[in-house]
Each structure stands twice: as C-alpha cells, then as structure tokens.
Amino acid sequence: MSTQTARKDAPSTSKGRATRDRIVAAAADLMYRHGAAGTSTPALRDAAGVSSSQIYHYFADKDDLTRAVIAFQTQAILANQTPLLAKLDSLNALNAWRDVVIDAAREHGGTGGCPLGSLSSELSDHNPQARTALAASFTAWAAAIREGLLGMVGNGTLRPETDTDRLALALLAAVQGGLLLAQAQHTTGALEAALDTVIAHIHDQATPR
Amino acid sequence: MSTQTARKDAPSTSKGRATRDRIVAAAADLMYRHGAAGTSTPALRDAAGVSSSQIYHYFADKDDLTRAVIAFQTQAILANQTPLLAKLDSLNALNAWRDVVIDAAREHGGTGGCPLGSLSSELSDHNPQARTALAASFTAWAAAIREGLLGMVGNGTLRPETDTDRLALALLAAVQGGLLLAQAQHTTGALEAALDTVIAHIHDQATPR
Known part of the structure; x- marks a missing residue:
C-alpha cells in the first residue's frame, strides 16, 4: 500500500458535502461489517446510491476514503x-x-x-x-x-x-x-x-x- | 463463506506429519503478517517450500487450514x-x-x-x-x-x-x-x-x- 497521502479538498457546496457525507457513512457501515479490504467500489456505489465517478470526485483513493x-x-x-x-x-x-x-x-x-x-x-x-x-x-x-x-x-x-x-x-x-x-x-x-x-x-x- | 466443515485426516506417517506441520507453521506466519484473507496459496507454497497439491493433500480448504x-x-x-x-x-x-x-x-x-x-x-x-x-x-x-x-x-x-x-x-x-x-x-x-x-x-x- 502506498505511503503517499493523496487528499481531495472538502466540497465547497452543501450539496457536495451531503453527497460526500453519504459516501463516508455508507463506507463506514461496509467497512464495519466487511473490513476495509472487503469493501469494494461497486458495493459502496450501491450502498451510497452514487456513481463511481462521484466516489473518485470526493476521494483520491481508498486510503483517502479509509x-x-x-x-x-x-x-x-x-x-x-x-x-x-x-x-x-x-x-x-x-x-x-x-x-x-x-x-x-x-x-x-x-x-x-x-x-x-x-x-x-x-x-x-x-x-x-x-x-x-x-x-x-x-x-x-x-x-x-x-x-x-x-x-x-x-x-x-x-x-x-x-x-x-x-x-x-x-x-x-x-x-x-x-x-x-x-x-x-x-x-x-x-x-x-x-x-x-x-x-x-x-x-x-x-x-x- | 461456507459453514460446512471439511477436514482431512491427520497424516499417518512421520514424514507426512512433518510436511503438514511445515505448512501450518508457514501459514501461521503469513496469516500473522497479512491476515487470513491476505494469505494466498502461491505465497504459502513458496513460504513452506511445498507444491499446491501437497497443501490440498493435507487441507480440505482454506477454512480447514485456518x-x-x-x-x-x-x-x-x-x-x-x-x-x-x-x-x-x-x-x-x-x-x-x-x-x-x-x-x-x-x-x-x-x-x-x-x-x-x-x-x-x-x-x-x-x-x-x-x-x-x-x-x-x-x-x-x-x-x-x-x-x-x-x-x-x-x-x-x-x-x-x-x-x-x-x-x-x-x-x-x-x-x-x-x-x-x-x-x-x-x-x-x-x-x-x-x-x-x-x-x-x-x-x-x-x-x-
């Protein structure tokens, strides 16, 4: 795993913050039940009701999301x-x-x-x-x-x-x-x-x- | 993951027991460092110096090995x-x-x-x-x-x-x-x-x- 830190800036709009919050809450639930390694982008996409591109819009990579x-x-x-x-x-x-x-x-x-x-x-x-x-x-x-x-x-x-x-x-x-x-x-x-x-x-x- | 229990009988020869012990010790070391999910058959094969078929000779499946x-x-x-x-x-x-x-x-x-x-x-x-x-x-x-x-x-x-x-x-x-x-x-x-x-x-x- 990379030791580089890639981060995205916090969203500037309330709608953006709400979407990011929804992704994080869904990822937290998935990681709690299946671990970080057991949490895939497709599962997160379905759980949060967002597209993969939205996930990557808010998070640089899985470490950033974690x-x-x-x-x-x-x-x-x-x-x-x-x-x-x-x-x-x-x-x-x-x-x-x-x-x-x-x-x-x-x-x-x-x-x-x-x-x-x-x-x-x-x-x-x-x-x-x-x-x-x-x-x-x-x-x-x-x-x-x-x-x-x-x-x-x-x-x-x-x-x-x-x-x-x-x-x-x-x-x-x-x-x-x-x-x-x-x-x-x-x-x-x-x-x-x-x-x-x-x-x-x-x-x-x-x-x- | 299956809840069925598949087990192999213990080896009957001392050579068989030694091989099985070597596989278990190598698997224990790999699982300690990388987790059970992070321990692959090829990695175990290399670490224990055995073939995949030897691993499957002694263990019914990964749950049995775990x-x-x-x-x-x-x-x-x-x-x-x-x-x-x-x-x-x-x-x-x-x-x-x-x-x-x-x-x-x-x-x-x-x-x-x-x-x-x-x-x-x-x-x-x-x-x-x-x-x-x-x-x-x-x-x-x-x-x-x-x-x-x-x-x-x-x-x-x-x-x-x-x-x-x-x-x-x-x-x-x-x-x-x-x-x-x-x-x-x-x-x-x-x-x-x-x-x-x-x-x-x-x-x-x-x-x-």
Whole structure:
C-alpha cells in the first residue's frame, strides 16, 4: 500500500458535502461489517446510491476514503461517549458509562467489535497513514475518559494523586479487549470483567467518605 | 463463506506429519503478517517450500487450514504462558508473567498484535467455524490464567473468596486490548496501564501480611 497521502479538498457546496457525507457513512457501515479490504467500489456505489465517478470526485483513493471513515467513526464514538464522560462526577456516573458500553455490545450479541479497534487490527501493520489516524483517535478517546476522571479528582471523589492517565488507558484497553473477546465468545462476560475490575480499582482509589 | 466443515485426516506417517506441520507453521506466519484473507496459496507454497497439491493433500480448504493455524497459535501461546502461569504462587510471579507479556510486545515495537486476537477480529463475524475455535482458544487461555490465580488462593496469597474467573477474564482482556492499542500506538503504554491496573486490584485482594 502506498505511503503517499493523496487528499481531495472538502466540497465547497452543501450539496457536495451531503453527497460526500453519504459516501463516508455508507463506507463506514461496509467497512464495519466487511473490513476495509472487503469493501469494494461497486458495493459502496450501491450502498451510497452514487456513481463511481462521484466516489473518485470526493476521494483520491481508498486510503483517502479509509481516513475519512476513521474520522467519521472517531467522531461518532466521541459524540456518543463525551456527554457521559463529561459528567463523570461520581462513581455512579462511571458505572453509568460502563453500562452504556456494555449494553451497546450486548445489543448485537457481542458481534461487530469496536469500529476503530477492528480497523486498527486490520490496517495498523500495513497502512502507516491509517495507523497514525487510528493512534490519534485512540489518544482522543483516552483523553475524553481522562477528562471525566479529572472531574472526579476536581470534586474530591478521587484522590488528587490519582494517575488519571494510566486509568484512562486501562479503561480504554478494557473496552478494546472486552469487545474483541465478545466478538469471538458472543458474550460480554470478558468486557464486564475487565471494566468492573478497573472500576473496582478506581473505587479503591476514591476518597474515603 | 461456507459453514460446512471439511477436514482431512491427520497424516499417518512421520514424514507426512512433518510436511503438514511445515505448512501450518508457514501459514501461521503469513496469516500473522497479512491476515487470513491476505494469505494466498502461491505465497504459502513458496513460504513452506511445498507444491499446491501437497497443501490440498493435507487441507480440505482454506477454512480447514485456518483452523489448523488457530490450533497452532493457541498451542504456541499456551506453551509459552502455561509454565509461567503454573507457578503463579506469589504476586511477584504475577508480575514476572506481566513482564514477559509486555517484553514480547516491546520486542517488535507493538506491531503485530496478538496472533489469536488479530485472527478473531478478522474472522469472528464471518466464519462461524473459526469463531468457535477462537472462542475455545480464549477460554483455554483464560483457564490457564485462572489456574495460576487459583494457585495463589491455594497458598493463601489471595483470599478464598477471590473471583478468579472474573480476574482471569480481566487479565486476558487487558492483554488483548493492550496489544490492539500497541499496534496502533507503537507503544506498550496502554498494555502496561491495563495489566498494572488489574494487578494492582489483585494486590488489593491479597491476604494482609
């Protein structure tokens, strides 16, 4: 795969932006279900209801499209999680976030995995541009979790010396590992065990009341 | 992909077994680097130094070969981990296991991920036979970790009421999530954070001395 970065400029009209958005949403859905390699231009054309020339009008190549899908999925996850993480003012709120993550995985019986995790497993070793984008996405996700934990330090729920960087990474790894295992095991048992163990540790770090 | 299971009988001669083993080892290496979909018969033929007809002599189809690779990687991981896990008689021994997992990931700068985790992410949603095999592999891995933790309960290091099932799953999820994040981030930071957080929780469960 090329390590060159070819990009198209963002569309200048609202109609152009709508078409581009429709292509990206359809590509994200296809890549989530079949992987990036399993997503062909004809399938995308049919799913998005556009012509191949429209796809190539908005995207220089498949790597360009893949980057757009990574940005789309990152935005979707952060839009879903940030409101919950922004109000992590208590251990109860942390458990509410845990429930949302687990319920989402349960909804489809564990299948699917994480849209970003699956793309990362497929692409990171072979597509340096995608890897860099995915690394930035995971960093942004960990930062959103850390912000929430910092709120709990700010209001005295967690001790000032709590290592929020480390706990945020541990929670993100628990989500990723738990979702990956759910895909094989068709149960959220490992996801629950992982999140509950890290959260139990956070409980133990809480200021005694 | 077919959900039918076609299998060939195990070779009856030692020469046959050696050829089959060479094919499986070469396929495991190719699938680890390029995924199952990215592993072609010509590439496998060249890597194993065998003919296509030899490959089809030992394997009914690619699914049959993939199952053999999953069995091979499971055996390799358990052979590597079980001796360490079998002597988990102390918190220090648990940390020694942690170091081995992290050092292995550091050795290749975080690239590669877990051979079983990567195959699971690629195959679980589309290949029911592979998914079932991978689920069994993860269950065996978690059981080996649990055996180690049970040893620590047996010698009084951990309290009798310790939920070793849950902790084993949490450790396995930490390994999987940490290795997946290492592949994107090219650092073992998340792997270390995840393992250290679960292990810190296990420390807190230890019998007071």
